[in-house]
Amino acid sequence: MADKAVVLLSGGLDSATAAAEARQDGFDLYALTVDYGQRHRVELDAARRVAESLGVKRHVFLHVDLTVFGGSALTDRLSVPKDRAVEAVPHDIPVTYVPARNTILLALALAYAETERASDIYLGINALDYSGYPDCRPQFVQAFQQLANLATKAGVEGTKSFRIRAPLLHMSKVEIIRRGLELGVDYGLTHSCYDPLPDGRSCGRCDACRLRRRGFAQAGVPDPISYADDGD
Amino acid sequence: MADKAVVLLSGGLDSATAAAEARQDGFDLYALTVDYGQRHRVELDAARRVAESLGVKRHVFLHVDLTVFGGSALTDRLSVPKDRAVEAVPHDIPVTYVPARNTILLALALAYAETERASDIYLGINALDYSGYPDCRPQFVQAFQQLANLATKAGVEGTKSFRIRAPLLHMSKVEIIRRGLELGVDYGLTHSCYDPLPDGRSCGRCDACRLRRRGFAQAGVPDPISYADDGD
Numbered sequence: 434m435a436d437k438a439v440v441l442l443s444g445g446l447d448s449a450t451a452a453a454e455a456r457q458d459g460f461d462l463y464a465l466t467v468d469y470g471q472r473h474r475v476e477l478d479a480a481r482r483v484a485e486s487l488g489v490k491r492h493v494f495l496h497v498d499l500t501v502f503g504g505s506a507l508t509d510r511l512s513v514p515k516d517r518a519v520e521a522v523p524h525d526i527p528v529t530y531v532p533a534r535n536t537i538l539l540a541l542a543l544a545y546a547e548t549e550r551a552s553d554i555y556l557g558i559n560a561l562d563y564s565g566y567p568d569c570r571p572q573f574v575q576a577f578q579q580l581a582n583l584a585t586k587a588g589v590e591g592t593k594s595f596r597i598r599a600p601l602l603h604m605s606k607v608e609i610i611r612r613g614l615e616l617g618v619d620y621g622l623t624h625s626c627y628d629p630l631p632d633g634r635s636c637g638r639c640d641a642c643r644l645r646r647r648g649f650a651q652a653g654v655p656d657p658i659s660y661a662d663d664g665d
Numbered sequence: 666m667a668d669k670a671v672v673l674l675s676g677g678l679d680s681a682t683a684a685a686e687a688r689q690d691g692f693d694l695y696a697l698t699v700d701y702g703q704r705h706r707v708e709l710d711a712a713r714r715v716a717e718s719l720g721v722k723r724h725v726f727l728h729v730d731l732t733v734f735g736g737s738a739l740t741d742r743l744s745v746p747k748d749r750a751v752e753a754v755p756h757d758i759p760v761t762y763v764p765a766r767n768t769i770l771l772a773l774a775l776a777y778a779e780t781e782r783a784s785d786i787y788l789g790i791n792a793l794d795y796s797g798y799p800d801c802r803p804q805f806v807q808a809f810q811q812l813a814n815l816a817t818k819a820g821v822e823g824t825k826s827f828r829i830r831a832p833l834l835h836m837s838k839v840e841i842i843r844r845g846l847e848l849g850v851d852y853g854l855t856h857s858c859y860d861p862l863p864d865g866r867s868c869g870r871c872d873a874c875r876l877r878r879r880g881f882a883q884a885g886v887p888d889p890i891s892y893a894d895d896g897d
Binding site: 493495496497498499501502503531532533534535536537539540541543544545547548549567568570572573576577579580581583584585586589 | 728734764
């Protein structure tokens with residue numbers, strides 16, 4: 434029987450690629466998708482499809498309503514910025530930053546990992562395209578791994594040492610897409626847009642859409658999903 | 666206007682005392698009560714009463730269903746141990762341990778603190794009576810504080826430095842009770858039992874009840890709550 438890995442699966446391009454890396458590394462996948470009350474619920478359906486396509490052993494959906502705290506365009510009523518130059522995105526902390534999001538996601542993944550006796554947790558964070566997010570940096574990943582081994586029964590008893598794996602941490606979007614295609618990821622199942630249309634199509638204009646589109650353009654492959662301005 | 670502190674309030678004796686310390690330290694209190702699907706839901710009512718009695722500015726209740734992961738007598742269908750000698754409790758990791766619970770609670774408190782621009786987070790953990798819980802140790806608290814300052818916008822921008830405060834960390838139950846009485850905590854509002862009766866009375870026999878009763882006995886004051894065996 435293969436070792437188990439917990440994979441945080443948002444339904445986006447990055448987490449799908451990170452999960453494919455975990456599968457490539459030989460793990461049985463235990464997916465966790467957290468609905469933190471974000472507006473783009475179409476992501477949850479994408480997460481379900483991606484999980485199926487990767488053959489996960491178990492997929493847990495958990496609702497944690499971070500909208501009670503407010504403080505982000507993704508959970509609050511602020512508007513998602515549109516049409517910003519991709520180059521302008523990385524150097525400030527975007528309004529789409531969700532307070533403590535990755536800390537919460539990893540804490541939940543740790544509970545899942547401890548219960549399933551998995552030692553590895555994969556997540557698709559990325560320090561390049563999202564350098565404005567404090568919880569997408571290598572030192573954050575390191576600090577959480579240290580915490581995980583102090584916080585848990587397995588860590589304390591020395592029976593298990595947790596590893597937090599962020600295989601995309603130092604990759605650009607185009608590198609991620611190239612790697613995912615190598616690993617057989619079906620990006621047509623994924624969803625990236627912060628502000629999708631009611632019919633599920635991506636807006637094409639938010640930071641996430643613009644980064645994704647530029648990535649596919651640079652990779653020289655068509656993006657298989659539908660955008661609001663397709664055919665314009 | 667006073668500085669803000671987030672206080673994790675379970676409705677138990679320890680968290681009520683930690684919150685009273687935060688008030689004593691001059692903070693405006695922002696309470697967070699997490700319902701992680703535990704069986705003792707009567708705790709949530711206790712949390713509401715305790716918060717009112719302490720004059721909290723805002724009280725957020727958040728449901729995070731940790732029962733989806735399983736793995737603990739508090740969230741699973743395992744039975745809560747009864748009638749164990751108090752001395753036997755600290756040295757193993759109890760079945761009532763909830764995987765990664767304090768990591769999850771602190772992660773949620775961090776999101777709340779960041780949104781409210783609070784720099785201090787109080788929690789009532791205790792390394793003595795619960796030394797079997799890995800996430801009740803000083804090194805866990807330190808590691809989380811380090812993580813908090815790496816994980817957040819405020820930490821990265823250097824506008825705010827988070828402090829995780831565990832004022833009861835090195836106190837015994839009797840010391841906690843004496844301190845709480847000094848601070849004016851009404852322990853009649855609190856709830857500790859892992860396995861309360863349907864009428865809300867405490868069982869008197871689980872580890873939490875036994876530790877609490879011994880604490881009050883050692884403090885030489887009556888425990889104001891009702892137990893199943895009162896009048897026996």
